[in-house]
Amino acid sequence: MILNYEHRQAGHCESGVTSNLLRNKGLNISEPMILGIGSGIFFSHLPFFKLQFAPVTTFRTLPGFIFNRSTKALGIEIYKKTFKNPHDSMSALDRAIEQGHPVGLQVGIYNLPFFPPEYRMHYNLHNLVVYGKENGEYLVSDTVIPAPVKISYNDLMKVRYPKGIFAPFGKMYYPLALPVQYDLHKAIVNGIRKASKDMIKIPFWMVGVKGIRFLAREMLKWEKKFGEQKANYYLGQVLRMEEEIGTGGAGFRFIYGAFLQEAAEILQNEKLSDISIEMGETANRWRDFSFLGAKNCKKRGGVEVAYQELAKILFEIADREKKIFSTLLTMKLD
Amino acid sequence: MENENDDFHFGAQKELFYSFEGRKFTTRSDYHSDSDKIFMRQNWELYKERARDARNKVLAGKSSPILYHMEKRGMELNVLAASTGIAKWKVRLHCKPWFFKKLNNKILQKYASVFEIEISGLNNIDEN
Numbered sequence A: 001m002i003l004n005y006e007h008r009q010a011g012h013c014e015s016g017v018t019s020n021l022l023r024n025k026g027l028n029i030s031e032p033m034i035l036g037i038g039s040g041i042f043f044s045h046l047p048f049f050k051l052q053f054a055p056v057t058t059f060r061t062l063p064g065f066i067f068n069r070s071t072k073a074l075g076i077e078i079y080k081k082t083f084k085n086p087h088d089s090m091s092a093l094d095r096a097i098e099q100g101h102p103v104g105l106q107v108g109i110y111n112l113p114f115f116p117p118e119y120r121m122h123y124n125l126h127n128l129v130v131y132g133k134e135n136g137e138y139l140v141s142d143t144v145i146p147a148p149v150k151i152s153y154n155d156l157m158k159v160r161y162p163k164g165i166f167a168p169f170g171k172m173y174y175p176l177a178l179p180v181q182y183d184l185h186k187a188i189v190n191g192i193r194k195a196s197k198d199m200i201k202i203p204f205w206m207v208g209v210k211g212i213r214f215l216a217r218e219m220l221k222w223e224k225k226f227g228e229q230k231a232n233y234y235l236g237q238v239l240r241m242e243e244e245i246g247t248g249g250a251g252f253r254f255i256y257g258a259f260l261q262e263a264a265e266i267l268q269n270e271k272l273s274d275i276s277i278e279m280g281e282t283a284n285r286w287r288d289f290s291f292l293g294a295k296n297c298k299k300r301g302g303v304e305v306a307y308q309e310l311a312k313i314l315f316e317i318a319d320r321e322k323k324i325f326s327t328l329l330t331m332k333l334d
Numbered sequence B: 001m002e003n004e005n006d007d008f009h010f011g012a013q014k015e016l017f018y019s020f021e022g023r024k025f026t027t028r029s030d031y032h033s034d035s036d037k038i039f040m041r042q043n044w045e046l047y048k049e050r051a052r053d054a055r056n057k058v059l060a061g062k063s064s065p066i067l068y069h070m071e072k073r074g075m076e077l078n079v080l081a082a083s084t085g086i087a088k089w090k091v092r093l094h095c096k097p098w099f100f101k102k103l104n105n106k107i108l109q110k111y112a113s114v115f116e117i118e119i120s121g122l123n124n125i126d127e128n
Helices: A013-025 A031-037 A063-072 A086-098 A153-160 A182-198 A208-226 A228-243 A250-267 A270-297 A307-332 B034-059 B065-072 B075-085 B088-094 B104-113
Strands: A041-051 A054-060 A075-079 A103-107 A124-132 A137-141 A150-151 A173-176 B014-021 B022-028
Touching: A013 A031, A013 A063, A013 A103, A013 A124, A013 A173, A013 B034, A031 A063, A031 A182, A031 A250, A041 A182, A041 A208, A041 A250, A054 A228, A054 A250, A063 A075, A086 A103, A086 A124, A086 A153, A086 A173, A103 A153, A124 A208, A137 A153, A137 B022, A150 A153, A182 A208, A182 A250, A182 A307, A208 A228, A228 A250, A228 A270, A228 A307, A228 B034, A250 A270, A250 B014, A250 B022, A270 A307, A270 B014, A270 B034, B034 B065, B065 B104, B075 B088
Parallel strands: none
Antiparallel strands: A041 A054, A075 A173, A103 A124, A103 A173, A124 A137, A137 A150, B014 B022
16 A cells, blocks of 8 residues: 655655655645754753764754654644554554555664665664555655665564664654644744753753853863874764764754744744844854864874864854854744 | 775765755755765774774684674674673673683574574674
C-alpha cells in the first residue's frame, strides 16, 4: 500500500519531516515556519558531554521538541509512541500506514543503507517518513536525499533500534487530525518569545548567548590544554555540528531568519523584517566562522588561523544575537 | 581528489541549503562547499586512523580483536556496550588479549552478532 505523499527536500530533518507530514494532512506550512513555531533555535556547548571523542555543541533544542511544540501550538492532535519490542513497533507502523497516515520515525544513521558511508556515524537523532509498503519493502522519504528510496523490513527495524546516546526505541509519530481553526499569529508570537527566553534568560553559562561566549573562552584555552591536533579536532566538531548535522547552514540561523522574514509578512510587522535581516547578517558571520575555521582542520595542517581570531568572531556573534533576541523578547509583535 | 585510492566521496548528493543574499533568504539545492568537506574529511580520517592504530595494537598482542572491530565500525565503548548488553568495564576487559582467549562462545556470539560476522571471523583482522 502506497500513500499519496509528496517528497520534499529540506534543510533540517525534524522540521522538514513535520512540515511534510502536516502538508500531507492539508495544512500548508513551510519548514522555517515549523522551526520558528517550535522554537527550534538554541545554542549550548557542553564540554563534559562527549560525542565522537569531542565535546558536544548544539545549535538546536532537544530532539522531538520541534514536532511537539509546533503541533501543540497549532492545536493538532498527535500520535507518539516508543516500543520495547522491535516487532511490535513494526506492526504498529504497518497498521498506521493501513489507516492512511504517513509516519515519522526517529532513527539512527549508522545502518541506513541509502546514506553515503561518510555520513554513517552512530548518531541517533535523524528523522524520516515512511509512507508506504510494497512487496515487503518500505517506501522512505528522507529529507536529506533528493528522491524517495526503498528499504527492507530488517534494515528498517535495525535503524529504528540502535543503541547508545539518545536511542530512539522505535519512536514513531504522526499528526492525527487538524483542528477546525488555529491561531497562527499567536503561535508565531509565542514561538518567538519562547526561543528568545531560551537564548537569553536561562541562568546557566553553557547555554544560549552565554554559551556562545563560553565556547569562545574555551576555544582560547584548547591549544594550550590539549595541543594543536586535538584543538583542531575539537574545532572541527563544532563546525560539523554547525554545518552538517542537518542544519540548513550556519547552525539553523539561516532557517530561523527565513522564519522571521515569513513571520514579518504574516504579522505585517516592519520591525520584525529588519530583525530578520540582522539575523541573516549574523548567519553570514557564522558562515565566515566556519569558513575560516575549516582551514585549521586540514590533514596534517597546523593552526593556520589563530584561535584568538575565531574567538573574536564568536564574541561578535554573541553580541549580535544578544541584541536580536532581547529585541524579540520585548518588542511589540501583534 | 588527492590520490587514486581515496575513498572519501562526501557531498556527492545535492542537498537543500538556505542562504541570505541581498536582504532576502533563499533556498537552493546544491552540493556541499569545499570548506565543509575539509572538516568532514577530518572526522573520516580520524576514524580510519583509530582503526589502523587498533589493528597495530592487536598485531602487537597488546589488545584483542574486539577493539579492532569496534573501532573499524566507528563505535565508541558505550555504543558497543549498549548494543551487546555487556557492561562497559567488561567490554574493556574483553579487549585484553589474555582475557579474550578465555571467553566462551555465548559471549563471543553477542559480539559477533553486533559486528554482523561469524564467531570465527572475530579473529580475522584483515583490512577492508
